[in-house]
Amino acid sequence: MGRIVMKFGGTSVADLDRIRAVSRLVETEVRAGHEVAVVVSAMSGETNRLVALVDALDADRIGDEDRHGGAIHDEYDSIVASGEQVTSGLLAIALRRRGIRARSWLGWQIPLRTDKAHSKARIAEIESSAIGPSLSAGNVAVVAGFQGVSDDGRISTLGRGGSDTSAVALAVALKADRCDIYTDVDGIYTTDPRIVPEARRLHRIAFEEMLELASLGAKVLQVRSVELAMNYNLPIRVLTSMADDGQPNPGTLVCHEDETMEERVVSGVAYSRDEAQITLLRLKDKPGMVAKVCKAMSDAGVIVDMIVQGISRSDNAANMTFTVGKRDLETALSALEKAKSDIGFEGIKHDSGVTKVSVVGIGMRSHTGVAQTMFEALAEKGINIEVIATSEIKISVLIDSEYTELAVRALHSAFELHAQTAPRVSAP
Amino acid sequence: MGRIVMKFGGTSVADLDRIRAVSRLVETEVRAGHEVAVVVSAMSGETNRLVALVDALDADRIGDEDRHGGAIHDEYDSIVASGEQVTSGLLAIALRRRGIRARSWLGWQIPLRTDKAHSKARIAEIESSAIGPSLSAGNVAVVAGFQGVSDDGRISTLGRGGSDTSAVALAVALKADRCDIYTDVDGIYTTDPRIVPEARRLHRIAFEEMLELASLGAKVLQVRSVELAMNYNLPIRVLTSMADDGQPNPGTLVCHEDETMEERVVSGVAYSRDEAQITLLRLKDKPGMVAKVCKAMSDAGVIVDMIVQGISRSDNAANMTFTVGKRDLETALSALEKAKSDIGFEGIKHDSGVTKVSVVGIGMRSHTGVAQTMFEALAEKGINIEVIATSEIKISVLIDSEYTELAVRALHSAFELHAQTAPRVSAP
Numbered sequence: 001m002g003r004i005v006m007k008f009g010g011t012s013v014a015d016l017d018r019i020r021a022v023s024r025l026v027e028t029e030v031r032a033g034h035e036v037a038v039v040v041s042a043m044s045g046e047t048n049r050l051v052a053l054v055d056a057l058d059a060d061r062i063g064d065e066d067r068h069g070g071a072i073h074d075e076y077d078s079i080v081a082s083g084e085q086v087t088s089g090l091l092a093i094a095l096r097r098r099g100i101r102a103r104s105w106l107g108w109q110i111p112l113r114t115d116k117a118h119s120k121a122r123i124a125e126i127e128s129s130a131i132g133p134s135l136s137a138g139n140v141a142v143v144a145g146f147q148g149v150s151d152d153g154r155i156s157t158l159g160r161g162g163s164d165t166s167a168v169a170l171a172v173a174l175k176a177d178r179c180d181i182y183t184d185v186d187g188i189y190t191t192d193p194r195i196v197p198e199a200r201r202l203h204r205i206a207f208e209e210m211l212e213l214a215s216l217g218a219k220v221l222q223v224r225s226v227e228l229a230m231n232y233n234l235p236i237r238v239l240t241s242m243a244d245d246g247q248p249n250p251g252t253l254v255c256h257e258d259e260t261m262e263e264r265v266v267s268g269v270a271y272s273r274d275e276a277q278i279t280l281l282r283l284k285d286k287p288g289m290v291a292k293v294c295k296a297m298s299d300a301g302v303i304v305d306m307i308v309q310g311i312s313r314s315d316n317a318a319n320m321t322f323t324v325g326k327r328d329l330e331t332a333l334s335a336l337e338k339a340k341s342d343i344g345f346e347g348i349k350h351d352s353g354v355t356k357v358s359v360v361g362i363g364m365r366s367h368t369g370v371a372q373t374m375f376e377a378l379a380e381k382g383i384n385i386e387v388i389a390t391s392e393i394k395i396s397v398l399i400d401s402e403y404t405e406l407a408v409r410a411l412h413s414a415f416e417l418h419a420q421t422a423p424r425v426s427a428p
Numbered sequence: 429m430g431r432i433v434m435k436f437g438g439t440s441v442a443d444l445d446r447i448r449a450v451s452r453l454v455e456t457e458v459r460a461g462h463e464v465a466v467v468v469s470a471m472s473g474e475t476n477r478l479v480a481l482v483d484a485l486d487a488d489r490i491g492d493e494d495r496h497g498g499a500i501h502d503e504y505d506s507i508v509a510s511g512e513q514v515t516s517g518l519l520a521i522a523l524r525r526r527g528i529r530a531r532s533w534l535g536w537q538i539p540l541r542t543d544k545a546h547s548k549a550r551i552a553e554i555e556s557s558a559i560g561p562s563l564s565a566g567n568v569a570v571v572a573g574f575q576g577v578s579d580d581g582r583i584s585t586l587g588r589g590g591s592d593t594s595a596v597a598l599a600v601a602l603k604a605d606r607c608d609i610y611t612d613v614d615g616i617y618t619t620d621p622r623i624v625p626e627a628r629r630l631h632r633i634a635f636e637e638m639l640e641l642a643s644l645g646a647k648v649l650q651v652r653s654v655e656l657a658m659n660y661n662l663p664i665r666v667l668t669s670m671a672d673d674g675q676p677n678p679g680t681l682v683c684h685e686d687e688t689m690e691e692r693v694v695s696g697v698a699y700s701r702d703e704a705q706i707t708l709l710r711l712k713d714k715p716g717m718v719a720k721v722c723k724a725m726s727d728a729g730v731i732v733d734m735i736v737q738g739i740s741r742s743d744n745a746a747n748m749t750f751t752v753g754k755r756d757l758e759t760a761l762s763a764l765e766k767a768k769s770d771i772g773f774e775g776i777k778h779d780s781g782v783t784k785v786s787v788v789g790i791g792m793r794s795h796t797g798v799a800q801t802m803f804e805a806l807a808e809k810g811i812n813i814e815v816i817a818t819s820e821i822k823i824s825v826l827i828d829s830e831y832t833e834l835a836v837r838a839l840h841s842a843f844e845l846h847a848q849t850a851p852r853v854s855a856p
Binding site: 019093108 | 444448503509513514536
């Protein structure tokens with residue numbers, strides 16, 4: 001007996017049959033005696049349909065710039081949030097037809113308060129004084145994910161994928177015992193199974209590892225939702241909504257690290273193709289040059305990821321290489337051109353055909369030799385490393401994108417991730 | 429310079445191009461210096477799509493009756509109201525792209541308060557303290573029609589077609605000078621132009637006449653919206669949203685009667701095929717029998733319209749004929765069968781192949797001979813009258829549906845409605 005939050009993404013509620021399947025998963029938890037809040041996304045495809053309507057009108061331009069009516073994020077939010085509104089109502093109906101008391105809750109009804117940064121709002125506060133007693137009275141709360149209300153009484157949205165975050169935040173606010181994220185995969189894997197068929201589902205993974213994997217390209221959970229769960233020590237279970245009724249569906253538990261996790265040196269291999277590499281040529285090698293580059297990027301709203309500065313040469317100049325998100329490349333290049341004389345470099349090279357491959361594991365804190373194993377495995381396959389970045393629990397390398405699959409397979413094999421056996425655990 | 433409410437139905441906002449056309453109509457009023465609130469329906473087809481989703485889930489039945497989760501009107505409302513939510517946001521964007529300050533208002537944001545009769549709620553109160561100052565400050569208010577919020581904080585809807593009513597109610601609350609109802613016809617006609625090509629658009633029509641016409645089958649305006657406008661003496665203009673930009677679009681003004689209207693004997697001919705006729709055979713002719721029949725119908729939720737009692741016969745029994753809505757026929761018949769011994773009759777005949785044809789005009793108050801002209805015109809075409817009902821400003825007859833078009837044409841011609849010339853007037 002506990003209180004749990006269950007979250008279902010767009011593919012899990014894609015049509016009426018999927019919504020019925022979700023209602024059966026919810027019923028199982030209710031019949032087990034749990035108090036249940038369910039967070040739902042829009043039916044898959046629906047958000048895209050609504051965004052396309054907005055974009056088409058937004059593109060209308062008449063007369064001079066001044067006549068434009070300005071930003072439209074507030075209306076975007078009101079329009080797009082209707083997708084989750086529909087799903088929450090439909091699931092409430094499906095539950096009632098299974099004899100379960102349920103009602104939908106929209107962001108403004110809870111209320112889930114956010115700031116005014118429409119279309120990418122951050123949660124300020126979740127009121128539990130209405131929804132909490134409703135749960136205690138035995139009603140399932142079906143919550144429209146991804147949305148809240150700003151303090152001027154308008155609908156706000158958390159940005160695409162914000163449903164994970166709102167589910168975890170709701171679980172924190174409701175003092176839930178666990179947040180179950182249902183998705184189209186059955187857990188967190190040692191790496192992408194499309195590249196490595198031997199990839200293994202992890203039974204447990206530490207918050208810190210999950211945070212690194214999510215940041216490094218694993219798309220199962222959003223970074224913000226993992227951060228939030230870690231801060232409040234709320235276990236997250238990742239599991240599939242596509243399982244046949246009645247089949248075991250253990251998923252992966254994301255929780256605080258324990259001893260068994262620390263025995264693993266590496267937990268997973270992640271990769272991200274959304275990278276672009278920029279090299280500034282013959283940069284004047286004096287103090288403050290790197291800071292100037294970083295400031296130019298930050299002023300342009302571009303996040304710099306990996307940085308490496310080349311060896312100083314006799315003419316007191318060096319090359320500096322760094323990576324940015326692929327979609328920020330154009331912005332970054334034009335900002336650099338503008339600041340060229342101020343920063344002081346002679347040329348720019350760039351390459352968007354690069355991939356960041358990373359190994360992650362909290363065991364790296366107490367095990368040495370991970371870097372050496374990694375570099376040897378890559379060298380053995382003839383893969384050249386362009387840039388290296390490390391943290392306490394991860395090592396990332398930038399390589400030519402053509403070698404992505406080869407590198408991921410080599411690392412998965414070098415760290416024997418297919419063979420590792422973690423103890424089977426059940427969720428709390 | 430005044431304050432006006434403009435209302436657009438589903439076909440007027442059916443797609444992005446129609447929404448752009450609406451934004452131009454709104455712009456014209458704004459540039460003329462008016463304060464404007466716009467009430468919009470869902471894009472046509474959208475409400476049907478959402479209702480179909482609800483109906484499919486609602487039809488799910490598992491186990492015994494007791495396990496059903498009960499009524500779902502609250503969730504129906506939350507789902508279906510999303511249609512207007514989308515349109516209001518889209519029109520606000522289209523207006524901003526024309527350089528006009530605008531924002532959407534949902535029912536709960538105004539708030540437009542209703543009772544808890546979900547899916548057929550009645551308006552309790554419209555708060556003007558937020559939307560009024562926004563209008564005064566020069567913002568167009570784009571209001572999602574058809575929806576409100578009940579006092580338990582749930583979304584409610586006014587039932588299908590409730591957008592007219594919410595537009596008129598909003599105009600009353602905002603002390604607007606006029607409510608313009610844009611639709612797919614360009615005004616109120618002397619009769620259905622599909623039946624009588626010579627039918628003429630009326631420049632003005634009295635509230636009382638419009639109320640009768642709407643009740644008698646004319647589908648342009650909802651009965652409740654006309655009642656409300658009449659009670660508050662709010663002029664309604666009915667006009668087309670399909671006019672080419674810049675073309676005159678005078679429509680029909682619905683307002684309090686004036687002298688010119690009184691000179692017309694008959695303003696229009698209406699018909700309704702949604703009728704069914706029930707005859708109780710050999711009813712015991714003693715006091716209270718009609719009341720018993722009416723009570724049986726009222727208990728079953730069936731509204732009785734026209735009633736006629738046949739001539740008493742020697743055996744102290746009579747036939748009684750009355751009409752009900754066609755969709756209520758089955759309910760009415762089974763209620764009558766149940767009450768057969770209590771009421772005391774020997775048999776039931778029924779016929780759903782009947783049409784009610786009516787002539788309406790406030791001039792009938794002071795002109796005699798309307799009934800005679802009507803009955804003669806029908807007799808001349810060999811049309812048999814089954815039942816007659818009259819009020820101060822209308823005469824209705826029930827006839828065989830096969831004669832509908834013939835009767836409408838005969839009456840339109842007999843009262844010379846094609847030739848009548850009303851003075852051209854402009855809206856206030």
